[in-house]
Amino acid sequence: MSDPRWAIVVNPTSGQGKGAVLGKLVAGYFSKHDLNYQLITGISAQSVQSDLLKFINENHDCPGVIAVGGDGLVHLVLQVVVPKKIAFAAIPAGTGNDFVRALKWPLGEINELLDHVTTTTPQVIDLGLVDGEWFGAVLSSGFDSTVNEKANALSWPKGRSKYNLAIALELPLFKPSHFEIELDDRTISTEAMLIAVGNGSSYGGGMQVCPQASLTDGFFDVMVLSPISKLEFVRVFPTVYSGTHISHPEVNVYRTKNVRINSQTVAYADGERIGALPVSAECVAGAGLTWLN
Structure with a gap:
């Protein structure tokens, strides 16, 4: 039986191309540590959201979703993972990165963040719900x-x-x-x-x-x-x-x-x-x- 698969969702255009660079870094980290993952990227928010939902529905034991992008990608991912009670993490590759700041992670410590995410248990946090949108x-x-x-x-x-x-x-x-x-x-x-x-x-x-x-x-x-x-x-x-x-x-x-x-x-x-x-x-x-x- 294969190990549970993580989802790595990448917005390659975040931060004027920083998303693509960090997406490769994150995928490389998972490969190096023999962690099973699926890379999800797309040309539109709708396609990414649809692909992520399909992945989660087919991988009920998914340990978490890694969003590589800015606050916009985090916002998109939230709409999928919260109803499914799937853990998520954000790799800061946008112009704002305020959700990562709220989690108290330094913006430059990507490997340290991934070490923590892949070896520890996630915690619950509050989220806002505005007219049905997280x-x-x-x-x-x-x-x-x-x-x-x-x-x-x-x-x-x-x-x-x-x-x-x-x-x-x-x-x-x-x-x-x-x-x-x-x-x-x-x-x-x-x-x-x-x-x-x-x-x-x-x-x-x-x-x-x-x-x-x-x-x-x-x-x-x-x-x-x-x-x-x-x-x-x-x-x-x-x-x-x-x-x-x-x-x-x-x-x-x-x-x-x-x-x-x-x-x-x-x-x-x-x-x-x-x-x-x-x-x-x-x-x-x-x-x-x-x-x-």
Whole structure:
């Protein structure tokens, strides 16, 4: 009887080709250690998701799925593995890699991560569920989702530079929106520039938008940025990388298991478009199986 097979899911275009390089590294690691695996890659998200689901249905004893790519690939893989209660790990090959950050893994220690994944038992973590779609890191609406919309419409430049350009283009035009935010213990009606619902602490490649969020506490951290001037926004923005923005007088943070957000704008989760508001999200304790550092 053959050993159980792992699935290695690779997005070769992640990180401007970094996914392809790390995909070969991961496959080489599994071959070197005589671990049975199936490589899954494809030309579209739909084909990858379909191939992964087929693999899991045919390999009920699969020890885990290794996603080699960015947060977008992690988001895709979550939709397949969570309902099947299959463990998953992420190899950081994208521009953001915020889910790997939430798991407390250094971005460069690939072999150490694989050693841990292939020799230890996975742990349960919380995941967000927004209108039937799983997410691992942050659900957000407001300025950042507007920037995402702009960046997705740009064909040039590539990678991180695209988002920086989108910020520069959108900030002069951006206006706060009116939000209705329903939490477990209160309803908030307010003008805001940004709403971030953190299961993990960061998004956008290390921006600690919800710095105290934990994958194991059963709660979301909901960060609300009230309207501030464009000049003040530019001044405060760099502090998001350290998480110290939460001390700003126009920032409020709430803890909740459930949240409903309504406004005349859109929401993104893990960098992927969820759609127009309203959206409802739940922090589902213990929904995911993965390897924490």
